[in-house]
Amino acid sequence: xxxxxxxxxxxxxxxxxxxxxxxxxxxxxxxxxxxxxxxxxxxxxxxxxxxxxxxxxxxxxxxxxxxxxxxxxxxxxxxxxxxxxxxxxxxxxxxxxxxxxxxxxxxxxxxxxxxxxxxxxxxxxxxxxxxxxxxxxxxxxxxxxxx
Numbered sequence: 001x002x003x004x005x006x007x008x009x010x011x012x013x014x015x016x017x018x019x020x021x022x023x024x025x026x027x028x029x030x031x032x033x034x035x036x037x038x039x040x041x042x043x044x045x046x047x048x049x050x051x052x053x054x055x056x057x058x059x060x061x062x063x064x065x066x067x068x069x070x071x072x073x074x075x076x077x078x079x080x081x082x083x084x085x086x087x088x089x090x091x092x093x094x095x096x097x098x099x100x101x102x103x104x105x106x107x108x109x110x111x112x113x114x115x116x117x118x119x120x121x122x123x124x125x126x127x128x129x130x131x132x133x134x135x136x137x138x139x140x141x142x143x144x145x146x147x
Contacts (some may be wrong), residue, residue, distance in 0.1 A: 010059045013099045020060040038144030065145040072105045078114040
């Protein structure tokens with residue numbers, strides 16, 4: 001489905017942070033995601049403030065979200081991607097990915113990265129693949145403590 005088809009059905013994608021419904025985003029990440037359980041709300045606010053965020057809306061109601069941590073020149077890390085369950089199954093995740101990958105500030109980057117447990121099929125459609133030479137990558141991982 002193309003942009004026009006989604007727009008005709010009342011959907012939109014925007015990077016305008018004033019449209020984001022923080023409570024919906026926080027609730028999903030804290031209660032339903034496997035990757036951000038226990039993230040304190042103040043950390044999420046800071047993360048949103050420091051990222052390029054994409055909100056998906058149906059008739060002005062938050063339906064999905066993604067954020068890109070980037071320098072807009074060489075690197076982007078895609079994270080916190082979700083479509084709420086009641087809006088799944090109509091192609092919104094693909095549309096959101098098309099929109100993210102086409103964003104003018106994200107063109108010509110040398111490297112994109114993301115981590116996923118179960119959405120490799122989606123991301124591979126947009127050129128993502130397993131990391132080559134994983135032995136070169138290192139991390140410090142400090143998980144949130146879910147209460």
